[in-house]
Structure formats: structure tokens, C-alpha cells
Amino acid sequence: MNKLLSKKGLIVCLTVAILIIVAGAFVAGFVGYNADSTGRNYSSVEVTDAGYSVSDVQDRFVEFCKAEIEKTYAVSDVKVTQTYTTGGMVFTYYVDGTPDRAFCDQLETSIAGCTIEGVNGSLVSVTFHEGKNLGYYNYMWRTAVGAAVAFVLLFAYVAIRFRLGMGVTVLIAGVHDAAVVLAVVALVRLPVSPALAGVGAFALLLSALLNLLVFGRMRSDLRTDEFKGKSAAEAVSESVRNARPTVLLVSVIAAAFVAVFAVVGAFIGFDMTSVMVSALFAVLAATYSSLVLSPALYALIKEKWDAKRAQKAKYNFASEKKKKEDAPAEVAGEIR
Amino acid sequence: MGKKKSVALIVLVTVVLLGLLFISITPTFPVKTPYSFQSLLNSVRLGADLGGGYGAVYYPEGVISAEEYAGEVARYENGEGTDPTEQYVAHGGVYLDSEKVLDENGEVLESFRTEFETAYRVFKQRFEDKNFTEYSFWIEDDYTIRVEVSDVSDLETVSDMFSILSYSGELYFSDTDTSTNSKNVLMTAGSEHISGVSVMDGGDSGFVVALKLTKAGREKFAEITETLSSSSSSDSSSSSSATLYLYMGTDVLMSMSVSSTLDQDVVYIGGTTSSGSVAYPTRESAETVACVIRSALNEEDVFSLDLQPQVYSYGATMGEHAALIIAVVFGVAVLAMLVFSLVRYKGMGLAHVYGFFTYALIFILCLAFVQGIAVNIAGVFAILLSAAMMVGFNYYAFRNIRKEFYTGKTLTSAIKSGYRKSLAVTIDTHIILFIASLVLYLISLGSAQYMALIFLIGTVISAACTLAVTRFYLYMFLAQPKNKIAFCNFRREETEDE
Numbered sequence: 049m050n051k052l053l054s055k056k057g058l059i060v061c062l063t064v065a066i067l068i069i070v071a072g073a074f075v076a077g078f079v080g081y082n083a084d085s086t087g088r089n090y091s092s093v094e095v096t097d098a099g100y101s102v103s104d105v106q107d108r109f110v111e112f113c114k115a116e117i118e119k120t121y122a123v124s125d126v127k128v129t130q131t132y133t134t135g136g137m138v139f140t141y142y143v144d145g146t147p148d149r150a151f152c153d154q155l156e157t158s159i160a161g162c163t164i165e166g167v168n169g170s171l172v173s174v175t176f177h178e179g180k181n182l183g184y185y186n187y188m189w190r191t192a193v194g195a196a197v198a199f200v201l202l203f204a205y206v207a208i209r210f211r212l213g214m215g216v217t218v219l220i221a222g223v224h225d226a227a228v229v230l231a232v233v234a235l236v237r238l239p240v241s242p243a244l245a246g247v248g249a250f251a252l253l254l255s256a257l258l259n260l261l262v263f264g265r266m267r268s269d270l271r272t273d274e275f276k277g278k279s280a281a282e283a284v285s286e287s288v289r290n291a292r293p294t295v296l297l298v299s300v301i302a303a304a305f306v307a308v309f310a311v312v313g314a315f316i317g318f319d320m321t322s323v324m325v326s327a328l329f330a331v332l333a334a335t336y337s338s339l340v341l342s343p344a345l346y347a348l349i350k351e352k353w354d355a356k357r358a359q360k361a362k363y364n365f366a367s368e369k370k371k372k373e374d375a376p377a378e379v380a381g382e383i384r
Numbered sequence: 385m386g387k388k389k390s391v392a393l394i395v396l397v398t399v400v401l402l403g404l405l406f407i408s409i410t411p412t413f414p415v416k417t418p419y420s421f422q423s424l425l426n427s428v429r430l431g432a433d434l435g436g437g438y439g440a441v442y443y444p445e446g447v448i449s450a451e452e453y454a455g456e457v458a459r460y461e462n463g464e465g466t467d468p469t470e471q472y473v474a475h476g477g478v479y480l481d482s483e484k485v486l487d488e489n490g491e492v493l494e495s496f497r498t499e500f501e502t503a504y505r506v507f508k509q510r511f512e513d514k515n516f517t518e519y520s521f522w523i524e525d526d527y528t529i530r531v532e533v534s535d536v537s538d539l540e541t542v543s544d545m546f547s548i549l550s551y552s553g554e555l556y557f558s559d560t561d562t563s564t565n566s567k568n569v570l571m572t573a574g575s576e577h578i579s580g581v582s583v584m585d586g587g588d589s590g591f592v593v594a595l596k597l598t599k600a601g602r603e604k605f606a607e608i609t610e611t612l613s614s615s616s617s618s619d620s621s622s623s624s625s626a627t628l629y630l631y632m633g634t635d636v637l638m639s640m641s642v643s644s645t646l647d648q649d650v651v652y653i654g655g656t657t658s659s660g661s662v663a664y665p666t667r668e669s670a671e672t673v674a675c676v677i678r679s680a681l682n683e684e685d686v687f688s689l690d691l692q693p694q695v696y697s698y699g700a701t702m703g704e705h706a707a708l709i710i711a712v713v714f715g716v717a718v719l720a721m722l723v724f725s726l727v728r729y730k731g732m733g734l735a736h737v738y739g740f741f742t743y744a745l746i747f748i749l750c751l752a753f754v755q756g757i758a759v760n761i762a763g764v765f766a767i768l769l770s771a772a773m774m775v776g777f778n779y780y781a782f783r784n785i786r787k788e789f790y791t792g793k794t795l796t797s798a799i800k801s802g803y804r805k806s807l808a809v810t811i812d813t814h815i816i817l818f819i820a821s822l823v824l825y826l827i828s829l830g831s832a833q834y835m836a837l838i839f840l841i842g843t844v845i846s847a848a849c850t851l852a853v854t855r856f857y858l859y860m861f862l863a864q865p866k867n868k869i870a871f872c873n874f875r876r877e878e879t880e881d882e
Contacts, residue, residue, distance in 0.1 A: 086432070086520045086532070086701050094477070096451060129439065132543060132695035149474060152450075175450035177477040179522035179530060182504075186512045187830035194827030194836075198820040205816045241701075242518055243433065246762020246831040249824055253769055253839060256820055257813060261776070264809025293783065298776040301721075305768050308713050316703030319433065323702075323761050 052285045053344035061341060065224055072231020083181060084239035084319045085125055090142050090179045093117055093152065095159070098136040098171040105166035110139055116158050121145040147176040191245040195252055199223060202256055206263065213349040214263045218256065220345060221337040225255035229330045239322045247323065251330035254302065258295050258338035265291035266346075280350040288343045299335040306331060390863035397738065397857070404745040409715075424752040425711065431517035431760025431834065432534035434707040436700045439532035440546040440693035442507070444500060446484030447527050448472065449694070453479040476525035485527075492527075502687040503552065504529050506679050510549050513675040514668075517758045517834050518701075529691070532698065534758060540669040546693040548672050553633020553688050555680040557605075559612060559626060562636055570608040573630060575681045577601030583670040584652065590662035591670040592654030593638065593677070606647035613644050632680060633688065637673055638663075667755070702761060710764055718744070721775060731871035732782045735861055736775075739854030743774050743845050750841045762835035770842025773813070777850045781806040789874050795862075803855060814847040 053061065083089075095113050097106075106128075114123050121143035129138045152174040160169035199222050207215025229251045233240060240247075269275050269287040278286070306327045313320030385393075408424045415421050429435070443449060448456070456468035472479035473486060480486055485496050504523060511519050511531055522530040536542065555573035560566070571577060573595075580596040597605055612626040625643035629636050630653070638653045654663050654670065664670035679685055700706045722740065725733035747767070751757055759767075785802030789795060821843060824836035865871040 086518065090522075127698065129696040129698040132438070132697060138696060173451050173454060175477045177524050179524040182508060182521045182523065187828075187832075191824070191828040191830070191832040194824045194832065197827060198823045201819050201823060202816055205812075205819065209812055241433065243761045243831045245828070246760070246765060246835045249828070249832040249835055250762065250765040250769065252824075253766075253817060253820060256817060257769070257773060260809065260813040260816060261780075264812060268805065268808065294776050294780045297779060298772045301717075301772040301775065302768060305713070305717060308717075309710065309764075312709050312713065313702070316706055316709060317701070320702040320706060320761070327765060 052281050052288075052347050053340060055348060058341070058344045058348065061344075062224075065228055068235070069227045069231045072227075072234040076230070076234040079234075080183075081234055081240050081244065082237040084241045084322055085127075085142075086241045086319070087181050087183075088239075089181050090177075091121075091144070091146050092177050092179070093121075093141045093143055093147050093155065094175050094177060095139045095141070095155070096131075096136060096173045096175070097139070097167070098134065098173075099168045105164060106137065108164050109162075109167050112162055112164060113139060113155070113159065114141060116155055117141050117143060120151060121147060146178065149176070152176055187242055187245055191248065195226060195248065198252060206260070210263055210267050213346055213353060214266070216349065217342045217346040218259045218263065221259050221342045222252055222255045224341065225330065225333040225337050226251045228333050229326065232329050233326045238326055239319070240326065241319060241323065243323050244326065247326045247330055250327060251333060254330060255334040255337060258298060258334045259342050261295050261298070262288055262291045262338050262342060263346075265294075280354055281347045284343050284347040284350065288339060292339060295335065295338055299331055303328060303331045303335075385859055385863040387863055390860050393860050394864075397860070401738065401741050401745065404749070405741065408745055408748045424748050428748075428751045429538065429758040430535065430700075430707055431758050431763070431831070432532065432698075432700070433518060433702045433761050434700050434710070434759065434764075435535050436698050437516075437518070437532060437534040438537070438542045438546070438695060438697050439530065440695045441524065442529040442531070442550055442691040442693050443478070444496075444503070444527060445690040445692075446481035446496070448479050448481070450477055450479070475527065478525045478528055480527065496689075499687055499689045500527060502685065503689045503691065506685045506687060507531070507549070507691075509685070510675045510679050512829070513678060514549070514671060515829055515833070517760045517831060519830075534760070536668060539666045540672060543693075543695050545669075545672050546695050548637070548676055550691040550693055551632040551635045551637065551676055552690060553631075553635075554686055555630065555632050555637075555677060557608060558629050558631055561627070561629065567631060567634075570612075570628070571601075571604050573677070573680070574683055574686075577604055578677070578681055581674045581677045581681075583664075583667055583674050585667075586652070586654050586664075589655040591664040591667050592652040593664070593670050593674050595651045595653065595677070597649055597651060602647065602649060605651065606645055609642045609647075610645040612642045630677075632676060633690075637676060707759075714767075718771075728873070729779075729782050730873035731861055731865065731868075732785070732858060732873070735854050735858035736778045736782070738857040739778060739849050740771075740774065742853050743849040744771075746845050746849075747842060750845070751838070754837075754841065757837060757841075758834050759838065760831055760834060762831040763838045766835045766839035766842060770839055770846050773817070773843070774846040774850055777806065777810045777813070777846070778854055780810070781850070781854075785872075786874065789869075789872075789876075795868050795872065795874070799855075799858065799862075807851070810850055811847075814843055814850075818843045818847075 097109070110126060110128070114126060117123055122145075123141050123143055125142040127140040127142070129140065130136070131138060156172065156174045159167075159172050159174070162169060199219055202222060203215045203219040206218045226248050230244070230248055233244065233247075266284065266287040269290060270283060275283045275287070306324050310321050310324035310328065313322075313324055410421065410423045412423065412426060413421050441449075453468060453472055456465060456472070459465045460467055471482060473482055473490065480492065482490070485492055487493050507529055508521050511521060511533065514533075516533040516536070518534050520532045524530045536545065556567075556569045557571040557573060558567045558569055560568045577598055578595050578601055579598045582594045582596070584592050584594050586592040609628070612628060615626065625641040628640050628642050630638040640653045656662055664673070703709075718740070722737045725736045727733070729736065747770075751759060781803055784805045785798050788802045788805070789798035793801065818840065821836045821840040825833055825840055828836065862868055862871065869876055
């Protein structure tokens with residue numbers, strides 16, 4: 049990573065990112081995100097136990113019912129809820145397929161004949177449901193508007209306090225990171241909950257933090273005499289090398305946490321794993337953009353602006369000569 | 385800083401930090417039956433993904449559950465009621481009343497279908513307005529609504545919340561109490577008379593619901609309150625104030641005592657009830673009522689379908705002990721980070737350890753006591769990000785100090801210029817992240833908003849701890865050792881002249 053991306057490399061990277069974002073937007077727009085357990089459509093078998101069993105008995109009963117249901121339908125998840133008023137337990141088995149009344153009657157008969165001590169079959173009833181989830185449009189739109197305003201303010205602040213080119217770069221990097229994360233999540237069909245809006249916000253804030261670490265360092269470096277004689281690419285590259293330890297430290301801390309939680313999620317509930325994998329995408333995107341994409345982009349902008357500035361400051365020999373040639377005559381005329 | 389002063393400060397800071405650490409993270413233990421010690425971490429409100437929540441299945445009038453149907457069958461078999469097999473028709477997992485919901489061909493009545501569609505659209509709007517950390521919304525078996533929200537039991541009564549959010553019918557003011565079936569409508573409360581609703585802090589009397597009246601609404605409200613106050617004062621048998629009720633359909637949403645003419649743009653309803661209790665002790669309880677009123681201001685959103693909730697509780701959606709495991713992982717990682725800091729930076733690392741503990745403990749205090757905070761999985765990201773930021777900027781400053789020191793400066797001068805070098809980027813980053821999270825907090829909803837609030841607080845604490853607290857601790861510790869350079873894990877080669 050010592051060398052900056054070339055112009056060609058930058059164009060390839062940005063094109064790939066745009067393709068990912070467009071494909072992700074297409075999938076998210078037309079197919080939608082893959083909802084996790086809190087937002088999916090479902091077919092379920094619901095076993096209501098009005099009796100009060102101790103936790104050990106309850107666990108055995110849940111396993112018994114699951115085994116019975118799995119004879120006909122694959123069970124994807126089991127959810128335990130408790131009725132607020134009576135305290136009775138409800139075990140919801142999310143199944144692949146569409147159960148019917150006959151299946152529920154058959155399950156009720158099996159439960160009545162079960163030999164688990166402490167379970168009273170006559171207090172157990174079985175029913176089935178089909179649920180269709182309705183999306184969270186308001187949450188998503190409000191977060192998108194909030195993020196857009198945050199991006200504008202981020203650009204304005206960096207452009208004023210740092211340099212205009214840095215403001216443009218931070219804005220592009222922020223939009224790139226948040227959009228790529230959301231697009232990749234849609235493309236790989238990772239199950240997501242409304243927490244995805246939080247992951248998007250996390251990507252935005254992390255991208256801003258890491259990019260500011262790089263540009264903060266660059267701002268102070270570019271002021272020094274040592275950097276003044278260097279070309280834009282050299283100066284940016286060296287400054288990024290100076291900022292890299294801090295950026296990597298923050299990224300590694302974030303990535304390590306997220307990875308550990310993702311592994312933990314594999315044991316306690318897949319919803320956590322899926323949201324952590326989305327967050328890992330955010331960490332990777334922000335680290336990549338702050339160390340690779342943004343410096344290359346800024347070097348390109350700086351090179352162009354430096355050239356423009358040099359062009360303005362350059363001594364124009366031809367026009368000056370012409371001026372000098374015209375000047376004596378005018379001066380002479382004045383004397384006359 | 386003098387040595388004595390430094391020792392006193394070290395002891396004082398250590399005692400305060402240990403005390404805070406004890407009340408923050410100590411596991412629950414019994415104090416005196418039936419009381420037990422609850423740490424601050426235990427009192428942090430959690431979102432549905434980490435702490436579970438409550439749900440409700442709403443059955444419209446004419447739709448019953450399988451359990452209820454089984455009850456009807458049992459009643460009929462005992463010789464009571466009508467034959468449910470004649471009255472109800474199975475539809476998925478529920479049963480539809482053939483008189484109320486179905487036409488003569490056994491098809492669902494168009495009027496019922498339209499009413500139900502309006503009901504779930506308005507319902508969804510009300511739940512979105514409530515801005516839970518998480519909520520899920522399903523249409524179950526075509527004609528029931530299932531809603532699941534995060535745990536709000538410490539903020540308002542769960543069953544009341546689910547009931548109030550299901551109120552249906554038109555909104556109107558009346559002076560008739562609930563005991564009389566036919567209500568005397570004094571003033572309708574649609575958009576013609578009310579332009580907006582908000583919740584405000586009423587001080588000692590809890591929260592109030594503020595109804596913003598239109599010009600016509602103000603005139604009409606002044607008129608009805610004048611009539612009510614004059615009738616109550618002329619009626620010597622009753623008290624000097626009359627009661628004005630705000631109804632939605634047949635349910636009372638709010639009531640207020642009227643003793644004089646109220647000619648004002650905004651009417652505040654809340655305070656204490658006739659029984660002396662506070663009507664809306666929390667913002668959330670007032671917000672529930674405000675959400676329902678807001679949804680009824682648009683005439684197109686008025687529906688009359690009666691919906692009965694069956695409330696239940698559920699566990700954390702991310703796994704039974706998700707919050708505990710996250711806390712343990714954080715604890716282990718923080719420990720590893722602190723050991724690394726001590727090994728790598730020695731004295732500066734010690735200052736960082738104290739600085740980080742100060743940061744973490746103030747953060748826990750804020751999470752436990754700041755109103756409106758709920759930690760969900762997005763909130764965990766916010767905590768992680770802000771902690772990484774705090775650690776990153778401290779290390780950045782230490783690295784600058786090291787660099788400055790090896791340019792030949794004295795330790796004190798290196799610390800000063802090292803901090804000065806990292807000051808601009810530290811301040812700029814904290815400011816911009818503060819602004820970004822503030823904007824997200826003010827504009828977004830749901831998990832992103834809760835995350836932004838946590839990050840906002842984290843940014844402020846991180847800024848204070850990085851820029852001031854850790855630096856102060858560093859000076860405090862530097863007053864102690866004889867060899868300050870070795871204390872900071874620096875080495876200086878001595879030249880022959882020296």
C-alpha cells in the first residue's frame with residue numbers, strides 16, 4: 049500500500065463500486081432485502097401450553113413438538129413467547145410449507161399421547177398461521193434523509209477546515225462506503241432487520257472517522273517544508289503512510305469486535321451473525337476507502353489543482369516579450 | 385505538579401473510579417430480602433434484539449382465534465350459546481363470523497375488507513410514530529394484525545399502550561362520561577379544529593399533550609369551554625369545574641377539568657387526574673395518546689373497526705443472553721487493550737488506562753440515566769466506534785509525543801508539542817462526528833436514531849477524555865517517578881560530552 053492507486057486503477061475501482069451499487073440498488077428495489085427473523089413472511093405452527101411447566105420440562109416439550117413437526121415440515125426457527133395476561137407459554141415453530149387444520153389436529157393428538165412428565169396434553173392447543181411482513185419505509189427514508197444531510201455537512205466542514213479537494217473526497221468516500229455496504233448486503237442476500245439502517249449509519253460515521261484521520265494527518269504534513277517540494281502523488285502517499293497506523297488501529301479494533309460477535313452469533317442466534325457480517329463489510333469498506341480510494345482520488349484532484357495553480361503562476365515569456373516590445377513606443381510617445 | 389498533590393490526586397481518582405466501577409458492573413446480589421443490588425449496567429434499557437419486548441395480535445370484531453373457537457365449541461357442547469360451526473368459518477388459523485364478516489356467498493364483505501385495510505395502514509403509522517427502537521408488523525391469516533415492539537414496560541403500561549394504539553372511530557370532545565352510551569358531541573377534533581399534536585414536559589405534573597388548534601378550532605373550543613364553565617358554576621350541586629372528555633369512538637383518550645373559558649391557540653392536557661395520580665408520568669405514555677390523535681386528524685385515516693389485542697412477551701431476538709455475552713466480550717477486549725497500553729506505553733499507558741476507565745464509566749452513567757436511550761445492536765456499534773475513537777486518538781497523541789521526544793526535545797516539551805500536533809485533527813474529527821450524529825439523531829428514526837444518540841454522547845465523552853482527562857492524568861502520574869523518561873518507555877542515548 050506504499051504506492052497510490054494509478055489513475056487507471058482508480059477508475060477501475062470506482063467503476064466496480066458503481067456496478068456493485070447499481071446491482072445492489074436493483075436487487076433491493078425489485079426483490080427487496082432478505083429479512084431476518086424479525087421481518088420475514090412466515091408459516092408457523094403455534095403450540096399454546098396453558099399449563100405451567102418448569103423450564104426443564106418446557107425444553108423437553110419444545111424438542112418433542114419440534115421432532116413431531118419435522119416429520120412433515122422443516123422447522124427453521126422456534127420462538128418462545130408468554131401470554132401477558134394468563135402467563136401461558138406459546139411455542140411458535142416457523143416451518144417451510146403451509147400447515148393446515150388437519151396437521152394441527154394430528155399434532156394435538158400426538159401431544160395428548162406424549163409421556164413427558166409435567167405436561168398436560170389437555171391444556172395444549174395447536175394452531176397455524178401465515179404472516180406477511182410489512183416493511184419499514186418510514187424508518188428507512190428518514191435515515192436516508194438524515195444521512196444525506198450529514199454527508200452535506202461533512203463535506204462543508206472538511207472543505208472549510210481542511211481543503212475543498214479533501215471535502216469532495218470525504219464526501220465521495222462516505223457515499224461510496226455506505227452505498228457499497230447496503231448494496232453488498234442486498235446482493236449476498238444477508239438476512240437483515242431494521243438494524244440495517246444502523247449499520248448504514250455505522251458505515252457513514254466510520255468512513256468519516258477514518259478518512260478524517262488520513263486527511264488530518266495530510267493537512268499537517270502538507271504544510272511542512274519537507275512535503276512542499278514533492279509531487280502530489282508522492283506527498284499524499286507518504287502522508288497516508290504516516291496516518292496508516294492510527295487508521296489500522298481503529299479498523300482492527302472495530303473488525304476484531306465485529307468478528308468476535310459474528311462468531312458468538314453463530315452459537316446464540318443467527319440474526320446477530322448476519323448483522324455483524326454487514327458491519328464487517330462496513331469496516332472493510334471504510335478502511336479500504338480511507339487508505340486506498342480517498343488518497344488516490346485526492347492525489348488526482350491535488351495534481352490537477354496544483355497544475356492549474358502552477359499554470360496561473362507560470363511566467364509567460366511570449367506575452368511578456370510582446371508587452372516589452374510595445375512598451376518603449378508607448379513610453380516614447382509619452383515623452384514626445 | 386508537586387509529589388504530594390499528585391499522590392493525593394492519584395488516591396482520590398482511584399477511589400472514585402473504583403467506586404464507580406463497582407456500582408457500574410458488579411453483578412446483581414441480594415442486599416436484604418426482597419431487595420437486591422442492581423448495577424448501572426443492569427438498568428440500561430435494551431432494544432428488542434438484545435432485551436426482548438412485547439407483542440400483540442389484534443383480532444378485529446368478527447374474527448376469533450382458534451383457542452377462542454375451541455372455547456365456543458366447548459360452551460356449546462355444555463348446552464350454552466349457539467352452534468359455532470354454523471356461526472364461524474375457518475380461514476387459515478382464525479375463524480370468521482359469518483354474520484359480521486362474510487356475505488351470503490361466504491365471501492368476506494367488501495366493507496370489512498376496506499375497513500381492515502384502513503385499520504392496518506393507520507396502525508402501522510401509529511407504531512412508526514411511536515418510534516420504538518425496533519418494531520415488526522405483520523398481517524396474519526389475512527385478517528389479524530401482529531405487532532412486536534421493544535420492551536417499554538419501564539416507561540408505560542404495556543397493555544394500556546397496545547389498547548390505546550388500537551382505538552378506532554372519530555375524535556371528538558364531549559361532556560358525557562363513559563357511563564352513558566349516547567355521547568353529546570360538543571366539538572369534532574379532526575383537522576378542521578386541530579392542526580397538530582405534540583408532547584411537552586409539564587414539570588412536576590409529568591408530561592402534557594399539547595393540541596394546537598386552528599382558528600376555527602380556537603373559536604369553537606372557547607365557545608364550548610365557556611358554556612361548560614358557566615353551566616358548572618350555575619350548578620351549585622356539583623363542583624366548580626366541569627369535565628371535558630376527548631373521545632375516540634367510544635373510548636376516552638383524555639379528560640380535562642374546565643373552570644373557565646379557554647381561548648388559546650394551544651390546549652395542554654395532562655397534569656393530575658381526579659384521583660390525584662399524574663396522567664402522563666413519562667413522555668412515552670403521553671406520546672402514545674399523541675400518536676393516536678395525530679393519526680385521526682386526517683379524515684381518510686378514520687376507521688371504525690374494533691380491534692382487541694392479545695398481548696404477549698418475547699425474549700431477545702438475537703439470542704437469549706446476547707446482551708450479557710456482548711458485555712463480556714467488551715470486558716475481555718478492554719482488558720486486553722489496557723494490558724497492551726501498559727506494555728507499549730508504560731506511564732502514558734497508565735494515564736490511558738485511567739482515561740479509558742473515566743470514559744467508560746461516564747458512558748455507562750449516561751446510558752443508565754439519560755432519558756430516551758435504548759441500546760440495541762446498532763447502539764453496540766456506536767459504543768464500539770466511540771471507544772475505538774477514544775483509544776485511537778490517545779495512541780495518536782502518544783505516538784506524536786514519542787516522535788517529538790526523539791527529535792531531541794525534553795519530555796515536558798515533547799508532551800506539549802505532541803498534544804499540540806494531534807489537537808487539530810482530534811478536535812476536527814470529534815466536531816464533525818458530533819455534527820453528523822446530531823443530524824442523524826434529529827432526522828432519522830428507529831435504530832439509526834438510537835445509535836446516533838449513543839454515538840453523540842460517546843463523542844462528547846471521548847473528546848473530553850482524549851483532550852483533557854488523559855492529559856491531566858499523564859501530568860498527575862509524571863510527578864511521581866524519578867526517571868520520567870523511562871516511565872514513559874522512552875530511551876535517550878547519552879553522548880560522550882554528557
